Amino acid sequence: MASSKKIAIVGAGVAGLALAIIATKQGHKVSLFERGDKVPTLGAGVTLWPNAMFVMQQMGLDNALRDRGGLPSMMCQFDPQGVLQTEFDILAVNALCGLPSVTILRRDLMDLLMDTVSSLDVNIRFNLSITVADVMKLDREFDLVVGADGRMNSVVRQTLYPDKVMPRYHGFVNVIGVSHQQESFQDNAISDFRGSEQRFGIVPVNGGRCYWAGAWNAPIDKHRPQSDWFEELNQRFRSWPNPVKDVLQNSDSASMRHIFVHDIDPLPFWHQGNILIIGDAAHASLPTSGQGACQALEDAWHLSLMLKEEDEVASALQNFYHQRYTKTSAAQMVGRQLAKKFFSGQPEPLLPATHISAKELSHFWMQGLI
Numbered sequence: 001m002a003s004s005k006k007i008a009i010v011g012a013g014v015a016g017l018a019l020a021i022i023a024t025k026q027g028h029k030v031s032l033f034e035r036g037d038k039v040p041t042l043g044a045g046v047t048l049w050p051n052a053m054f055v056m057q058q059m060g061l062d063n064a065l066r067d068r069g070g071l072p073s074m075m076c077q078f079d080p081q082g083v084l085q086t087e088f089d090i091l092a093v094n095a096l097c098g099l100p101s102v103t104i105l106r107r108d109l110m111d112l113l114m115d116t117v118s119s120l121d122v123n124i125r126f127n128l129s130i131t132v133a134d135v136m137k138l139d140r141e142f143d144l145v146v147g148a149d150g151r152m153n154s155v156v157r158q159t160l161y162p163d164k165v166m167p168r169y170h171g172f173v174n175v176i177g178v179s180h181q182q183e184s185f186q187d188n189a190i191s192d193f194r195g196s197e198q199r200f201g202i203v204p205v206n207g208g209r210c211y212w213a214g215a216w217n218a219p220i221d222k223h224r225p226q227s228d229w230f231e232e233l234n235q236r237f238r239s240w241p242n243p244v245k246d247v248l249q250n251s252d253s254a255s256m257r258h259i260f261v262h263d264i265d266p267l268p269f270w271h272q273g274n275i276l277i278i279g280d281a282a283h284a285s286l287p288t289s290g291q292g293a294c295q296a297l298e299d300a301w302h303l304s305l306m307l308k309e310e311d312e313v314a315s316a317l318q319n320f321y322h323q324r325y326t327k328t329s330a331a332q333m334v335g336r337q338l339a340k341k342f343f344s345g346q347p348e349p350l351l352p353a354t355h356i357s358a359k360e361l362s363h364f365w366m367q368g369l370i
């Protein structure tokens with residue numbers, strides 16, 4: 001059994017909060033630094049597939065999550081006229097994994113994680129934007145410094161890669177939001193409407209709520225007002241069939257955002273000495289992978305396991321990288337391949353929701369966990 005460590009975590013997103021919970025429960029002394037004045041709830045919702053639910057179960061939060069979320073049973077793919085193209089049986093993959101898949105609004109997931117952190121002995125500081133110089137200072141004061149500070153401007157990643165890792169834009173914008181579910185909605189099915197170079201996905205949660213994302217090819221334009229993006233969203237999708245139309249009409253405008261989604265290339269290392277990056281800072285993938293938050297949760301669990309098995313921090317971090325690299329890189333590549341298929345502008349026949357069988361998918365998701 002390894003000794004208790006002093007751990008500094010930069011960023012209270014999914015990865016940072018999950019690591020704070022698991023590491024504190026394992027007896028480590030955790031300090032968490034977040035630049036915002038509270039945990040961020042940006043983003044409409046996430047689907048936590050069985051690999052993420054495995055980690056939630058390890059944290060003792062799986063039941064609370066199920067209470068707050070939805071339990072999708074199918075993924076249905078439609079053309080823009082609403083004609084069903086393919087169905088994918090989520091329950092079959094869940095059965096193979098031995099765990100459910102749960103959909104949840106981002107704010108509900110973050111509240112659950114934050115409530116748990118608050119109930120533990122974690123020293124949490126908000127309104128503190130850590131700089132590269134701060135990271136060096138933390139490195140002297142703590143046994144381990146973990147950068148869970150996100151995909152775009154991770155300062156901890158910058159200390160490892162002073163020449164900067166440049167996040168990549170893949171040419172499509174995502175407009176996301178939360179709506180109230182209408183009658184036309186199948187409440188246990190994730191719906192994926194695919195047109196030429198544009199896509200609209202709807203994910204039911206619970207209590208009549210769903211989250212959704214419309215995506216299409218667009219260059220980055222930081223000067224264009226948010227309202228113009230929303231107007232374009234409506235123009236593009238308002239003639240699409242229900243439930244797309246309903247969802248747009250019943251959207252909570254405060255929940256809507258447009259995001260120029262970037263990912264990063266797989267990195268040759270995630271640590272130096274006792275400084276490590278995890279989550280999106282280490283291996284951000286496109287939303288088309290559906291695995292960003294799931295992999296962030298897995299990171300927290302694996303890192304805690306490595307720290308339990310190996311007392312020397314640098315060796316534990318090396319083991320962590322070897323354990324995690326293949327799976328996270330695969331998620332990054334899957335995200336890119338799917339994005340290319342949806343948005344590359346080369347007409348392709350409509351593709352099934354996923355090309356791989358339930359057995360292959362369950363094997364990928366649970367790899368390294370059980």
Ligand SMILES: Cc1cc2nc3c(=O)[nH]c(=O)nc-3n(C[C@H](O)[C@H](O)[C@H](O)COP(=O)(O)OP(=O)(O)OC[C@H]3O[C@@H](n4cnc5c(N)ncnc54)[C@H](O)[C@@H]3O)c2cc1C
Nearest residue numbers: 011013014015035046047130149150279280291292293294
């Ligand atoms: C549209 C969209 C849909 C998605 N859907 C899904 C999905 O269905 N399933 C899924 O698994 N994933 C999904 N993802 C991906 C998922 O949201 C991310 O992978 C996940 O949030 C990454 O968590 P993280 O903790 O690594 O980073 P983040 O959640 O970005 O958290 C980083 C934190 O660090 C803080 N921070 C940054 N810099 C500093 C600093 N200098 N000092 C202090 N604090 C700092 C930030 O304020 C933030 O709180 C989606 C992403 C997008 C964009």
